[in-house]
Amino acid sequence: MASSTMFDALQGPSKINSDLQDVVHRVHTEFDERLDPLAVDECLCRVAAQFDDAKVRTFVPLLVRRYVRDELHERIVQA
Numbered sequence: 001m002a003s004s005t006m007f008d009a010l011q012g013p014s015k016i017n018s019d020l021q022d023v024v025h026r027v028h029t030e031f032d033e034r035l036d037p038l039a040v041d042e043c044l045c046r047v048a049a050q051f052d053d054a055k056v057r058t059f060v061p062l063l064v065r066r067y068v069r070d071e072l073h074e075r076i077v078q079a
Helices: 020-030 037-049 058-079
Strands: 004-008 012-015
Touching: 020 037, 020 058, 037 058
Parallel strands: none
Antiparallel strands: 004 012
């Protein structure tokens, strides 16, 4: 099974499964003014990669958004 996520800083934004595009948009809208958008992309890709092999993807967008938001909020608090 091919990976649904790929992050390459040299090529720009990551490629994430289409079922996560709404999550990507929402997270970037929420965090791009406070964090580097590349850092947001890296976090999204890393968290989404944890669910690449999920057989049931119904809750994957919800879980990815929650874990990414938790991590990014923590980065803001520590800054």
